Amino acid sequence: MPSKQQVRRYPRVSLPKGAVIAWEHLGKRKISSAIVLALGGLFISTPEPPPAGDVIKLVFEVPGGDVRARALVCYSEPGKGMGIEFTAMGQEARARLHRLIKTLTRI
Numbered sequence: 573m574p575s576k577q578q579v580r581r582y583p584r585v586s587l588p589k590g591a592v593i594a595w596e597h598l599g600k601r602k603i604s605s606a607i608v609l610a611l612g613g614l615f616i617s618t619p620e621p622p623p624a625g626d627v628i629k630l631v632f633e634v635p636g637g638d639v640r641a642r643a644l645v646c647y648s649e650p651g652k653g654m655g656i657e658f659t660a661m662g663q664e665a666r667a668r669l670h671r672l673i674k675t676l677t678r679i
Contacts, residue, residue: 581611581612582611582673585673585676587609590605590606590607591605591609591632592604592606593605593606593630593631593632594630594631595616595629595631596628596629596630597627598622598626604616604617604618604653605617607653609673611669611670611673612658613646613655613657614656615653615655616653618653619651621648621649621653621654622645623648624648624654626645627642627643627644627659628642628643629643630643630656634668634669634672635671635672636668636671637665637668638665639665639666639668639669640665641660641665642661643656643657643658644657
């Protein structure tokens, strides 16, 4: 994960039970679990993450529908997973994600 000294734009939410994420990299589709979620990105647990700098497509369910996005792999650690930053997402999907994060941070 990034160093603690980095300033984050968005608060992160831990997902102890994980959330199922479908993602695609270089035409290969995979299913993994997200363990940290933020409006700017998430951390996906996967044994063989793509290298930092690569782009992935992903989709996951949230209340009210799904979130489809493109993302940049910012951090990659084989055996652990990858930290990604959303680079493209529809307005409706971003609104659904924002509502979910607001709900999770109130709990």
